[in-house]
Amino acid sequence: MNTVPRAGRAGATGSGTAPAAPDLPGLDLTALARHLRQLPDTGAHPAGPLRARLLAGGRSNLTYSVTDDIHRWVLRRPPLGHVLATAHDMSREHRVLTALADSAVPVPRTVTRCDTSDVIGAPFYLMEHVDGIVHRDDDQLAACSRATATKMADALIDALVALHTTDPAAVGLSDFGRPAGYLDRQLRRWRAQLDASCSREIPGFDRLGDRLVATTPPQAPAAIVHGDYRLDNVIIDAHGPARVRAVLDWEMATLGDPLTDLAATIMFWDGVSGLETVITATPGDHPAFPRRARLLDRYATGTGADLGALSWYLAFAHYKLAVICEGIHYRHTRGETVGAGFDRIGGLVPHVVERGHACLED
Structure with missing residues (x-):
């Protein structure tokens, strides 16, 4: 259960999100950009330096909006510290989103997944940004x-x-x-x-x-x-x-x-x-x-x-x-x-x- 503070959310428009910053807890943008450029081009090759802002504040999985000023993505990774067994499984999230992509269930499309901690210090996946409104205030x-x-x-x-x-x-x-x-x-x-x-x-x-x-x-x-x-x-x-x-x-x-x-x-x-x-x-x-x-x-x-x-x-x-x-x-x-x-x-x-x-x- 992603119990996070009342703020903007992955794919949501509106106010309440943290300001764009070059460095955020849990996200190494330089390492992420380098990793994405090494992948086959699946829609995630940065066209320039990456910027990010925190969308979900760490009560559960961390969620970031990532952009190169041309494209927008959303990145999900586990929280910092004290991760309970069986929780925060990035591959599980990625799998169900990918499976439901062409079903009647509306979900963001996935872009890529990393199952190791070598890139940003934890497993993560990247998905498309979806415009709309999250009603949480x-x-x-x-x-x-x-x-x-x-x-x-x-x-x-x-x-x-x-x-x-x-x-x-x-x-x-x-x-x-x-x-x-x-x-x-x-x-x-x-x-x-x-x-x-x-x-x-x-x-x-x-x-x-x-x-x-x-x-x-x-x-x-x-x-x-x-x-x-x-x-x-x-x-x-x-x-x-x-x-x-x-x-x-x-x-x-x-x-x-x-x-x-x-x-x-x-x-x-x-x-x-x-x-x-x-x-x-x-x-x-x-x-x-x-x-x-x-x-x-x-x-x-x-x-x-x-x-x-x-x-x-x-x-x-x-x-x-x-x-x-x-x-x-x-x-x-x-x-x-x-x-x-x-x-x-x-x-x-x-x-x-x-x-x-x-x-x-x-």
């Missing part, structure tokens, strides 16, 4: 009319339906994950992530994990799962809010239970309403945006999914968010984050845990 959401907000909500769900109804085998992703036992593995994985990153006592955190294990529902039919699907992880067409131009941030993608994606979308839509999440603005806090019932009905109609166990999936979404935020807090205390807003992440965790418990009471 309260001011942006407050400026939306009811008609615009409704079109955005529908487009968000329609892109998720397109993903979950794409046959993995048809796009070469039949071996992208192990769907059987997905929920059980997810629960074990996030408990392990918590154990690796928690440096303080948080009431109810372990008990929430225990309750989820004890009440795990039968798994929904497998699909390609994004892993962090929400409004600020898509680029909306600047000329028409009814179209998603690209889905971003695929670091957690796999084959698994698609209802985990839906629950994450709903949690960020209104489940964290009233909390200063720092992560992203909450559509449910703004009256122009439709209630969750519209999103759920549209998803169920498009996929035919049974949403009877949604409360459990919502509780799991809160648990997962709390674990990730606790990991961010841990990295921040060690001085291993880049960007602003990290000092407030730790205070969010107990509230998210509490709301996770509340979901299981529904």
Whole structure:
């Protein structure tokens, strides 16, 4: 889950990004330019010196806008320091984006990938820049009319339906994950992530994990799962809010239970309403945006999914968010984050845990 400060994003237009600079944490532009010039010309040969700016501030994978003043690309690499096992896999992101390039799922086209740390100190991949708008600030959401907000909500769900109804085998992703036992593995994985990153006592955190294990529902039919699907992880067409131009941030993608994606979308839509999440603005806090019932009905109609166990999936979404935020807090205390807003992440965790418990009471 790419929980990053509220700023511009890969492929997005607008303000909030860091100013262009010759040197940025985690990105050696001289080495990158030299590497790109040695590759076959796949659209990434720099026409001059490279400049870059940080688009995502290091709470998860680092994202940079890179330009030679003629072309624009987006580069993704793992965060600085304390990288948990199985997380931040650049080859995994690159593979799913490449596989979905000609599908009904809107994604940026990939340009190249480097699996070693020899060039910039970590594996990375380069993709095309996609123009559009990422809605992640309260001011942006407050400026939306009811008609615009409704079109955005529908487009968000329609892109998720397109993903979950794409046959993995048809796009070469039949071996992208192990769907059987997905929920059980997810629960074990996030408990392990918590154990690796928690440096303080948080009431109810372990008990929430225990309750989820004890009440795990039968798994929904497998699909390609994004892993962090929400409004600020898509680029909306600047000329028409009814179209998603690209889905971003695929670091957690796999084959698994698609209802985990839906629950994450709903949690960020209104489940964290009233909390200063720092992560992203909450559509449910703004009256122009439709209630969750519209999103759920549209998803169920498009996929035919049974949403009877949604409360459990919502509780799991809160648990997962709390674990990730606790990991961010841990990295921040060690001085291993880049960007602003990290000092407030730790205070969010107990509230998210509490709301996770509340979901299981529904």
